Amino acid sequence: MQNMQDCGFTRENKWFRYRAAAIIIEEDCVLFAGNEIDNYYYSIGGGVHVGETSEQAVKREVLEETGVEYEIYLRTQLAYYSGHNHGALGYMNADIYNEKHNDEKFKNLIQVCIEENKRTLVVKHHNEKHNGKFPIWVIVEFFSMGMLSYFYADMLSVDQKHIAKALYETSVSCLKSWLRCITELRNRCAHYSRLYYWSFPALPKIPKEMELSGNRELFSQILVLKLLYPDKDEWNNSFLVELNSIVEEYEHDISLKHIGFPQDWYVQLVK
Numbered sequence: 001m002q003n004m005q006d007c008g009f010t011r012e013n014k015w016f017r018y019r020a021a022a023i024i025i026e027e028d029c030v031l032f033a034g035n036e037i038d039n040y041y042y043s044i045g046g047g048v049h050v051g052e053t054s055e056q057a058v059k060r061e062v063l064e065e066t067g068v069e070y071e072i073y074l075r076t077q078l079a080y081y082s083g084h085n086h087g088a089l090g091y092m093n094a095d096i097y098n099e100k101h102n103d104e105k106f107k108n109l110i111q112v113c114i115e116e117n118k119r120t121l122v123v124k125h126h127n128e129k130h131n132g133k134f135p136i137w138v139i140v141e142f143f144s145m146g147m148l149s150y151f152y153a154d155m156l157s158v159d160q161k162h163i164a165k166a167l168y169e170t171s172v173s174c175l176k177s178w179l180r181c182i183t184e185l186r187n188r189c190a191h192y193s194r195l196y197y198w199s200f201p202a203l204p205k206i207p208k209e210m211e212l213s214g215n216r217e218l219f220s221q222i223l224v225l226k227l228l229y230p231d232k233d234e235w236n237n238s239f240l241v242e243l244n245s246i247v248e249e250y251e252h253d254i255s256l257k258h259i260g261f262p263q264d265w266y267v268q269l270v271k
Contacts, residue, residue, distance in 0.1 A: 006047030020054040021045025022062050033065060060238040073230045075148055077167055079140040088135035101154040113142040145186045149179035168227065170207060177205035178224045185221040197258040217260025232271045240269055
C-alpha cells in the first residue's frame with residue numbers, strides 16, 4: 001500500500017496544496033487548533049489526498065484531530081432510540097433502566113453535565129424557557145464517551161439488544177465491551193497519554209465468527225474502532241490508509257509487537 005499523497009503542485013519554486021477544512025461552531029465560538037512550533041492558529045483540516053473528495057478529507061481530518069465521528073454516530077442513535085421509545089424526558093424515569101441502575105447516581109451525573117455547561121446558550125435556553133427540562137436529544141450532546149457507555153449499560157435488556165443488533169449486528173456483551181475499550185482509548189488520547197507498550201485495562205470481546213483474539217494492546221483498541229466505525233468506505237480508504245502510512249513511516253523506530261500488531265494487521269483491520 002503506497003502512502004497517500006496530497007493534491008498539489010509546484011510552480012516557479014512556489015508550492016500549492018489543495019486543503020479542505022471544517023468551520024466548527026459551538027457555544028458561539030469557532031474551533032481552531034494551535035501550531036506547536038509557530039505562534040498561529042488554523043481551522044481543523046488538512047490536505048486533500050489524491051483520489052479523495054474534499055468532503056471525505058474534511059471528515060478524515062476532523063476525526064484525526066478530534067476523534068469524534070464514531071461518538072457522534074453513537075450518541076445520535078442512542079438519543080433517537082430513547083426518545084422514540086420512551087419519550088423526550090423518559091431518560092429521567094428509573095423504570096426504563098435495568099435492575100443495576102443507580103438512579104440517584106445517574107441523575108447526579110446529569111446535573112454535573114448541566115452545571116459544566118451552564119454558560120452555553122442551550123442550557124440557558126432550557127433553564128429559562130423549559131423549567132430546566134432537557135430532552136434526551138439535547139442532554140446527550142453533553143454526555144462524555146464514558147457517560148454514553150454508562151447510559152447504554154443501564155438500559156433494559158430489550159433496548160440493549162435492539163441497539164446492538166440494529167447498529168452493529170452484534171451482542172450486548174460485545175457492545176458493552178467495545179464501549180468500555182473506546183472510552184479508555186479516547187481518555188488516553190485526550191490527555192496525551194502513552195499508547196506504546198501500554199496494556200489497556202479493558203479486554204475487548206471479539207465475536208467468535210471473526211476468528212480473532214483480542215489483547216490489551218493498542219491493536220485491539222483499533223480493532224474495536226473498526227467495529228464501531230459507521231462508514232466502511234471511509235474506514236478502508238481513509239483511516240486505514242493513513243494508519244498504514246504512519247506504520248510505514250515509523251517502522252524502523254518502533255516494534256509492532258509492543259502495540260499488539262500481528263503480521264497481518266492490515267488484513268485484519270479491513271472492513
